[in-house]
Amino acid sequence: MSGGFQASGGWMEVIAGSMFSGKTEELLRRVRRATIARKRVQVFKSHLDDRYAGLWAVSSHDRRTFEATPVDSSSQILLRLDPMAQVIAVDEVQFLDVGIVNVVASLADRGRRVIMAGIDTDFRGEPFGPMPQLMAMAEVVDKLHAICVLCGSPASRTQRLIEGKPAPYESPTIMVGAADSYEARCRACHQVPRRDEAQQSLL
Numbered sequence: 257m258s259g260g261f262q263a264s265g266g267w268m269e270v271i272a273g274s275m276f277s278g279k280t281e282e283l284l285r286r287v288r289r290a291t292i293a294r295k296r297v298q299v300f301k302s303h304l305d306d307r308y309a310g311l312w313a314v315s316s317h318d319r320r321t322f323e324a325t326p327v328d329s330s331s332q333i334l335l336r337l338d339p340m341a342q343v344i345a346v347d348e349v350q351f352l353d354v355g356i357v358n359v360v361a362s363l364a365d366r367g368r369r370v371i372m373a374g375i376d377t378d379f380r381g382e383p384f385g386p387m388p389q390l391m392a393m394a395e396v397v398d399k400l401h402a403i404c405v406l407c408g409s410p411a412s413r414t415q416r417l418i419e420g421k422p423a424p425y426e427s428p429t430i431m432v433g434a435a436d437s438y439e440a441r442c443r444a445c446h447q448v449p450r451r452d453e454a455q456q457s458l459l
């Protein structure tokens with residue numbers, strides 16, 4: 257993935273997909289290969305993600321890790337940027353504000369390779385935060401799939417479960433979690449209450 261892409265200046269890469277689809281593994285693979293190529297690499301992550309290895313590391317569901325700087329906003333990336341970094345990676349990019357679009361575009365314009373990983377859709381199956389803009393503006397987009405835990409098909413969606421039941425439509429968009437509250441599912445197996453059902457229940 258992204259193996260064939262060559263550019264003389266900077267560029268943007270997005271690794272998108274459902275939870276458990278291997279986004280963080282793929283981000284870490286690219287980061288490790290960049291370090292083997294003796295590039296100076298800096299990894300950022302959303303401060304909201306403190307699963308597995310804590311706040312100062314990116315960690316995949318199978319516990320592969322790499323040190324990372326947590327940020328609570330897109331502007332913090334510029335404040336904490338290593339000016340010598342040639343490759344900049346951002347995990348859990350869906351949690352960042354929409355200002356991330358201009359931040360990463362300006363880094364790419366200034367010759368940096370920017371690698372981002374994020375879930376493209378929330379538990380409702382709707383676009384998540386800045387992901388649509390980032391995917392539209394990136395030179396390279398890879399959409400990964402997990403395995404649907406119900407039928408074994410490729411999973412493009414993420415089911416949020418609260419006490420074993422599908423979360424209602426009005427459940428907050430952001431809720432950090434892992435296998436305790438989320439499952440990878442295909443379109444056919446993904447159950448989401450519709451917005452109109454949520455409104456009906458208020459009547």
Ligand SMILES: Nc1ncnc2c1ncn2[C@@H]1O[C@H](COP(=O)(O)OP(=O)(O)O)[C@@H](O)[C@H]1O
Pocket residue numbers: 273274275276277278279280281282315316317318401402403404405440
């Ligand atoms: N339903 C699933 N489908 C695929 N991989 C899964 C599933 N559940 C757990 N995994 C594990 O999750 C790993 C991917 O983790 P990770 O890279 O952190 O995913 P992501 O960042 O996309 O959530 C897989 O290699 C596998 O070991």
Ligand SMILES: Cc1cn([C@H]2C[C@H](O)[C@@H](COP(=O)(O)O)O2)c(=O)[nH]c1=O
Pocket residue numbers: 274275276279280305348374375377378379380414416429430431432433434438
């Ligand atoms: C679907 C969905 C997910 N989240 C949270 C749950 C996890 O903390 C992250 C995704 O992590 P991963 O690296 O892709 O496994 O996002 C959320 O807040 N809202 C959602 O709708």
Ligand SMILES: [Zn+2]
Pocket residue numbers: 404405406407408409441442443444445446
């Ligand atoms: Zn399925």
